[in-house]
Amino acid sequence: MSEFTSTGLDHKKMGFWAFLGSECFFFGSLIAIYLVFKGKSVTGPTSREILNIPLTSISTFVLLMSSLLMVLALAAVQRGDTFGAKLWLFGTPLFGIIFLGFQVYEFISFVHEGLTLQVNLFGASFFVLTGFHGAHVSIGVLWLLSLWVLALRDQLTQTDALLVEIAGLYWHFVDIVWIVIFTLVYLIQ
Amino acid sequence: MSQPTGLWSWITTVDHKRIGILYGVTAFVFFVVGGFEALLMRIQLAQPENTFISAQVYNELFTMHGTTMVFLAIMPLNAAFFNYMVPLMIGARDVAFPRLNALSYWIFLFGALFLNASFLVKAAPDAGWFAYANLTSKQFSPGASIDFWVLGIQLLGLSSLIAGVNFVVTILNMRAPGMTLMRTPIFVWMTLVTQFLLIFSLPIITVGLILLMFDRFFGTNFYNPTAGGNPVLWQHLFWLFGHPEVYILILPPMGIISEVLPTFSRKPLFGYPVMVYSGILIGFFGFGVWSHHMFTVGLGAVADSAFAVATMLIGIPTGVKIFNWIATLWGGSIRLRSPLYFALGFISMFIMGGLSGIMHASVPVDMQHQDSYFVVAHFHYMLVGGSLFGIFAGIHYWWPKMTGRILSERLGKLTFWLLFLGFNVTFFPMHFLGLMGMPRRIYTYGAGLGWDFWNLVATTGVIVMGLSVLIFTWNAITSLRRGAPAGEDPWDGRTLEWSILSPPAVYNFARIPEVRSRDDLWAQKQGRNKPVGPPPGEREPAEIHLPPPSVTPIVVAAGLVVMATGALTHLVVVIVGFLTLLFGVYAMAFEYRRGRSHA
Numbered sequence: 001m002s003e004f005t006s007t008g009l010d011h012k013k014m015g016f017w018a019f020l021g022s023e024c025f026f027f028g029s030l031i032a033i034y035l036v037f038k039g040k041s042v043t044g045p046t047s048r049e050i051l052n053i054p055l056t057s058i059s060t061f062v063l064l065m066s067s068l069l070m071v072l073a074l075a076a077v078q079r080g081d082t083f084g085a086k087l088w089l090f091g092t093p094l095f096g097i098i099f100l101g102f103q104v105y106e107f108i109s110f111v112h113e114g115l116t117l118q119v120n121l122f123g124a125s126f127f128v129l130t131g132f133h134g135a136h137v138s139i140g141v142l143w144l145l146s147l148w149v150l151a152l153r154d155q156l157t158q159t160d161a162l163l164v165e166i167a168g169l170y171w172h173f174v175d176i177v178w179i180v181i182f183t184l185v186y187l188i189q
Numbered sequence: 190m191s192q193p194t195g196l197w198s199w200i201t202t203v204d205h206k207r208i209g210i211l212y213g214v215t216a217f218v219f220f221v222v223g224g225f226e227a228l229l230m231r232i233q234l235a236q237p238e239n240t241f242i243s244a245q246v247y248n249e250l251f252t253m254h255g256t257t258m259v260f261l262a263i264m265p266l267n268a269a270f271f272n273y274m275v276p277l278m279i280g281a282r283d284v285a286f287p288r289l290n291a292l293s294y295w296i297f298l299f300g301a302l303f304l305n306a307s308f309l310v311k312a313a314p315d316a317g318w319f320a321y322a323n324l325t326s327k328q329f330s331p332g333a334s335i336d337f338w339v340l341g342i343q344l345l346g347l348s349s350l351i352a353g354v355n356f357v358v359t360i361l362n363m364r365a366p367g368m369t370l371m372r373t374p375i376f377v378w379m380t381l382v383t384q385f386l387l388i389f390s391l392p393i394i395t396v397g398l399i400l401l402m403f404d405r406f407f408g409t410n411f412y413n414p415t416a417g418g419n420p421v422l423w424q425h426l427f428w429l430f431g432h433p434e435v436y437i438l439i440l441p442p443m444g445i446i447s448e449v450l451p452t453f454s455r456k457p458l459f460g461y462p463v464m465v466y467s468g469i470l471i472g473f474f475g476f477g478v479w480s481h482h483m484f485t486v487g488l489g490a491v492a493d494s495a496f497a498v499a500t501m502l503i504g505i506p507t508g509v510k511i512f513n514w515i516a517t518l519w520g521g522s523i524r525l526r527s528p529l530y531f532a533l534g535f536i537s538m539f540i541m542g543g544l545s546g547i548m549h550a551s552v553p554v555d556m557q558h559q560d561s562y563f564v565v566a567h568f569h570y571m572l573v574g575g576s577l578f579g580i581f582a583g584i585h586y587w588w589p590k591m592t593g594r595i596l597s598e599r600l601g602k603l604t605f606w607l608l609f610l611g612f613n614v615t616f617f618p619m620h621f622l623g624l625m626g627m628p629r630r631i632y633t634y635g636a637g638l639g640w641d642f643w644n645l646v647a648t649t650g651v652i653v654m655g656l657s658v659l660i661f662t663w664n665a666i667t668s669l670r671r672g673a674p675a676g677e678d679p680w681d682g683r684t685l686e687w688s689i690l691s692p693p694a695v696y697n698f699a700r701i702p703e704v705r706s707r708d709d710l711w712a713q714k715q716g717r718n719k720p721v722g723p724p725p726g727e728r729e730p731a732e733i734h735l736p737p738p739s740v741t742p743i744v745v746a747a748g749l750v751v752m753a754t755g756a757l758t759h760l761v762v763v764i765v766g767f768l769t770l771l772f773g774v775y776a777m778a779f780e781y782r783r784g785r786s787h788a
Contacts, residue, residue, distance in 0.1 A: 004366075005362040005363070006361065006362050006363065006364045006368070007361055007362055009362065011285045011286070011358050011362055014357075014358045014361065014362055015285065015286065015354045015355070015357070015358045018353070018354045018357045018358065018388055019354050019388075021388060021389065022350060022353075022354070022388040022389065022391070022392050023392070025389050025390075025392040025393055026392035026393075026395060026396060029392065029393050029396035029397075029426065030396055033396065033400070033411075033422070036419070036422065037411075037417075037418075037419075040417045040419075041417055042416060042417045117403065117407050117408065117409050118407070118408040118409060118410070120410075120416070120417070121410060121411070121416065121417050121418060124403065124409035124410060124411060125411075128399065128400070128403060128409075132399075146775075146778075155782070
């Protein structure tokens with residue numbers, strides 16, 4: 001990690017920022033499409049009838065807290081605190097899994113209430129937008145659990161802090177995207 | 190430190206030079222395939238009411254010709270130069286992420302083969318390279334043809350995205366000490382702008398393709414107007430990518446000729462900073478003009494006017510570039526060698542395409558030209574007269590560096606004159622045909638419309654172009670055996686790649702050079718910048734850390750293409766592909782850690 005770079009930034013970190021720039025356009029397009037199709041569904045159910053704001057507020061809170069745990073995990077690895085690293089690197093994906101559990105429950109109950117991909121444009125754009133966000137969370141969970149296993153085997157040392165930092169960048173990014181989705185899809189109807 | 194040989198060494202290579210050669214050779218093969226598709230279409234159109242090929246085959250040919258030339262020929266030919274030349278020009282030993290670089294290539298190769306496999310199962314895509322909704326819906330395209338296209342383009346997009354991230358980091362982070370951004374060669378600059386265009390425009394088409402995939406595979410109605418969906422949405426998403434894509438195709442060749450012109454005029458590039466800024470401006474404006482592809486859709490007068498003004502604006506930085514190229518030649522001691530021929534061809538043909546382009550910026554004029562052969566003439570002047578001439582300039586310029594042999598000047602000039610002649614005979618008459626009202630994408634036309642003569646002329650031109658490509662191929666192959674040895678610096682070059690061996694040693698630079706000005710090598714040869722220490726590449730260094738070969742990139746790419754195949758066949762295949770992908774990604778991630786613990 002100490003190789004010479006023209007800007008002084010690490011290759012991996014800069015590359016990851018570039019990738020996140022690309023991801024902004026990806027989610028930006030998906031969110032724009034959701035907004036374009038808002039109110040264009042020719043049949044129900046509509047977002048007003050079906051979205052459960054209290055329930056999703058809880059899962060949103062859990063996801064936000066997972067970002068806090070992510071910060072603690074990175075701080076622990078940077079300090080060389082192996083116990084903290086093991087604890088928080090498990091806690092972060094655990095909260096992610098809880099969020100995903102809520103999402104699976106939400107999807108299943110929506111389907112029971114008659115909202116599917118095929119039934120109307122709200123269903124299609126809602127499931128595609130939140131589904132791709134969920135897929136990003138899943139990848140993050142897998143990534144963080146892999147780091148956790150490394151930590152358990154004492155293979156994640158202070159010198160690897162950058163790896164955790166980059167995973168953290170991803171995790172916080174996915175979290176921020178959810179704040180935008182929660183606001184635009186759930187709160188402002 | 191000698192190069193390993195054999196097939197396995199190429200499969201596992203992470204050397205940017207070898208990956209560049211792989212890109213170049215693969216793209217050239219697809220360029221010939223795309224050219225052959227064009228030839229078949231021109232034979233069909235040589236006479237009115239011809240029955241050489243059917244309407245269906247004609248649709249497949251224009252779709253695959255466009256898709257092949259854009260995604261499988263010009264983009265990867267540009268990528269060949271990014272790979273081979275960028276690290277050499279910035280004084281680096283490789284790209285920032287050598288294994289990701291190999292991954293980009295393998296995904297590109299597999300995606301290209303996947304797309305063309307559609308011919309084997311008689312389901313070639315037939316909805317145009319733009320694949321407008323709702324021609325692509327299950328209702329109007331029930332077979333697998335559009336699925337091949339959707340999945341193939343997703344794979345190719347992923348390849349370019351990974352490469353984009355890689356080269357952004359390489360260029361920003363791996364420049365030799367002293368090479369500030371404003372001392373970076375202009376080709377590297379144009380490459381950088383192109384990579385930003387790629388990483389910001391590809392996710393948009395990805396989303397468009399995802400919606401199309403959901404419409405086709407899972408029965409959503411994004412593009413289905415009867416259920417409230419919007420086919421025009423596809424056009425927006427496609428051109429939001431498609432217009433930056435135009436600059437992705439032309440900016441690197443602009444960079445190439447901006448290297449060729451100073452070298453063969455023996456003068457610095459005129460107005461270097463302005464060339465950089467205008468390149469950045471072109472990239473920036475490139476995102477704001479997409480709706481000029483949609484003037485006849487009916488977006489309304491305000492939208493049309495705004496996009497017309499933006500389109501005219503983008504002509505300004507482009508015009509600045511053209512004047513700077515001409516000013517670079519002005520008063521130079523010009524050496525008329527084959528690379529310069531192609532560069533001059535680029536400038537003149539690009540001006541022609543630019544003139545018809547600026548006509549299209551005017552909405553009322555564009556409404557007359559829309560979907561006529563005039564538009565076909567315009568964009569071929571940009572993509573053949575522009576991009577392809579630029580790429581040929583690059584091939585003739587850098588061939589000695591890549592192979593250590595010089596291409597025959599006589600054959601090189603013959604290639605140029607035949608290509609120049611054939612190209613103009615083919616495409617100039619299309620201006621007339623378009624103005625006479627001949628529409629695009631028709632597989633035949635009636636006699637007595639006045640189109641017969643110019644269509645026949647255009648077809649003869651294609652044969653001359655084909656001959657020129659054959660002569661180039663012959664020149665390339667024979668030069669490898671019989672070409673004159675190039676030496677390190679056959680053209681009296683200006684940039685760092687000419688300071689090292691031809692072809693370069695596996696580590697490129699024995700000693701990383703130090704840069705004190707723009708065109709540092711030229712300044713050294715002029716006695717203005719004193720060389721620091723022994724000349725680079727002088728002796729074999731004792732120990733240079735180079736990334737070891739890796740098999741993981743091809744495994745990851747294989748996983749992806751198996752998944753795409755599964756989407757067309759069976760879920761089990763998707764799962765097998767996914768597991769391969771997962772295995773490949775983990776193997777790639779941990780390869781480095783294992784290597785470190787052994788060290």
